Amino acid sequence: MSSQRKDILRRMRLYAVLTEKHCRRAWFEAAGMLLKGGVDVIQLREKELADGELLARARALRRLVDRFPALLIINDRPDIAFLSRADGVHVGQDDLPPEEARRLVGPDVIVGLSTHAPEQAREAESRGADYVGVGPVFATATKGYAAGGGREMVARLCAATCLPTVAIGGITVENCRGVAQAGAQAVAACAALCGAENPCEAARAFREAFEAHDERDA
């Protein structure tokens, strides 16, 4: 993996999931505002687009993200990640296994894996993952979870792996500090970021909440 990718992965705090139907603005405008607001990662998650359109969108985002110190990650699809020269691909437990995604994208591309139990987090590294998603932390309408595992689950899963961890599910500016305190390196949000009235300000508010946490810890 390139040292730039590694660096961003190691210091990432804010991970934006971009899904058009949750955006209040044009998706591309929302993406630009998120990047300007300082997100470290944009994950393109579109499950209902035709593949040709998905690839075109990934390529447009590639050109945009290139202008920022941030990563572009494609949800679910290693083929789209490869063809769009994305920085990474993110798979869930029911998607292509991380080992198989790795075979498609090669050694230089980040592979992320969603985990929901300590055992899954523990085995993620040996399965070839470069970071793990941890969730759902709270109830979230985005994926239809009625309840999450809370900060306790974040703590258990993050303790089970040495990989960078990204907590996800119902995370907001208000609760993200507690999630970081529980052990997550980064937090991810979809509706609270790309669905904000002003995604740039939303990203900044998340960062400030994190920094307040860092200062209190120091």
Add this chain to the structure above:
Amino acid sequence: MSSQRKDILRRMRLYAVLTEKHCRRAWFEAAGMLLKGGVDVIQLREKELADGELLARARALRRLVDRFPALLIINDRPDIAFLSRADGVHVGQDDLPPEEARRLVGPDVIVGLSTHAPEQAREAESRGADYVGVGPVFATATKGYAAGGGREMVARLCAATCLPTVAIGGITVENCRGVAQAGAQAVAACAALCGAENPCEAARAFREAFEAHDERDA
């Protein structure tokens, strides 16, 4: 491409699209019966499965198809085709472009392209396709088309390309002879094959209808 793949592609007449929801039996049993009945190609088309399950199904079919002089083709997904060692991948006009699918699967794997107009059929070869689908020929509930282009469309599209042609859309044992007479090398069916009470007998009935056409032509 291996000479065996090329040979089957050049002589294929009967192309079965396998979709679980159209099957009256377990999908794997239906696949075995189709192969026993003499289909030249099985295309796995599942748009609603999780990717992990789709890959597992493709691999199970790979082991089954290996026992017959037939090809396994995966609909839409070059990544799944690559990982399952399928013989080919089939893309539509809104899917990943055939040039991009080729980049993922390499030179030895068949790439098929759906075409709906002579211009699309004409450019298919230069875009890296190894065969073209031609349709919809007739109205079909499988894909929700209320009308098709008929035998005239088959004739125009098949005349526009030197690649092997597979007509698709509402094709049955009763009308397949006319479609072949219009110029299609092969015919594809989903509901009329995997959805038959006895897929083996259905495949045989298709082949007999074709042979009758061949004899009449001779």
